[in-house]
Amino acid sequence: MPDYVPTNAASSGVKLDKKTLKSIAARSDRPGLIYIAQWIAFLAATGTLVWASLGSIWMWPAMLLHGIFLTVPAYSFSHETAHGTAFRTRWLNETVLWVTSLLYMEEPLHRRYTHTNHHTHTWWVGKDSQMPFDTPMGFGGWLAEITGFALLRFHMQVFVHLAVGHYTDTMKMVTPEGEFAKMTRNARIMLAIYALIAAAPFLGIWWPVWLIVIPRVLGAPVMLLFTLIQHVELQENSPSILESTRSFRSNWLAEFLYMKMNNHVEHHLYPQVPFHALPKLAEAVQEQLPEPDPGFFKTNLEVMSVVLRRSLGRQTKAATIRQAPHMITDGGPVERVAQRTM
Template structure:
């Protein structure tokens, strides 16, 4: 059965239970995730022994706030709408992804998942050759694209097929605010606030390739069909990755029923596991298969 038929089979009480949001669950996870960023950031900031070794773990913790930003797009990590909005905007600044633009971009992705003609994620093609793969994982093209995107939006060029006209002013002003904040951050670094570079800028650059590798597994090698159990991958992984990614390795389940908050996805997985058609036993397996299928 496809994802729509599966959701219809769920008892109404089960649906209610699965889609119940919780400020407590969200704040608990946010406190833990933010706590690791704070601990690692302080370790780097004070120049503790071997502090350089903490830069990559710190960067991974920061860039994976993208998965929380993603959740706020669906308004699911917290019950309070204002909390979802505030956390989403903060994560947006930290991971350098325009909030309102990403909301509409991502919802269009959900509506047209893996549709070559309509999924906006596929406007950036998946790597085909080994060289493409290496270039993609390096995150260098990502940084170039996001810089161009924010600059273009700040100039007022915000039109996109998935972006409603009413949202265009917000997208433009958010881009301008982001540029102003990043310019201020650079100025502060140049005037002696070096910890901003060491605790945020450099770690984010070092962590981004890990996020690129993670995100590629969500739909890479999946067929361009309408069934979310086929066009989206669930990757079986360890608790650390599930923690950092807010349970989004259960990605087919998330696409099948986006209203389910992160803390209920393991429960949804237990109900939908027999329906999954695109899975990998870990990210090493996925990337090994992906690389073996690329053109030399």
């Protein structure tokens, strides 16, 4: 057996009989293809709004809306395909991983292997390569996280490292041998595409600016509000996913944008379950899990309130979301537990 305990259902004491799990985890192309069709339809509609409003003040809310529909599903689909669970057909999965990672702006295999490591060592300080902020979080950390610039800087550094063939210790730790050449090739191709997009306005071509670049920047904070609440305020260094990870209630729109990853505890317990089957999985294990936190907006407002109070030296007990015991204080200085790894 491995010389570590992977963080999953077994390490969390959650049980599900094999037959039920296998029926829930069954792979299919259909839900992923339907998702692509819906996503393209939404993008066509919001893109039309952007195009129709160019030159007026309405172009900005239109680009925000388009950016949300461009950026959040790109993140979600890149995540799902990194797991290899979006489609039954492997080449389809890998193609969508490449394209959506291009939009998400992370080299696809770096995405896959750092994320595999994140699942194996979820929220373990010094082991989890996807801890995007210091914990406990303060207001400065919150701002750095949700603007998207910290993540963008990290991903650009990764692109440059990979493109020049310089592999960091973290990359070497999480990446299987034999994958680096592919990662370098991917990074060079993707950087060339980004360079073409950046050069387009100088050639008089502006549509990528209105339909991709600015919407991508405007949509990033919404994407990061989704990812922020996956683990923030929860327990570091716990073998139990129930202590380190948060699920939250959701409506159909958030479930669509986030590909049902509001069931995040369930996803970490059984990462082999595809996105479309997560509600079924949640139902099967609900007796063994804590109640999900409130919806996207309420959970994020609570988090913002807590981190602001922490930075002001005030008490940090949240009213409605789950928190690890050490996150709740009466105020005063805060001792850092985890330093960001990305």
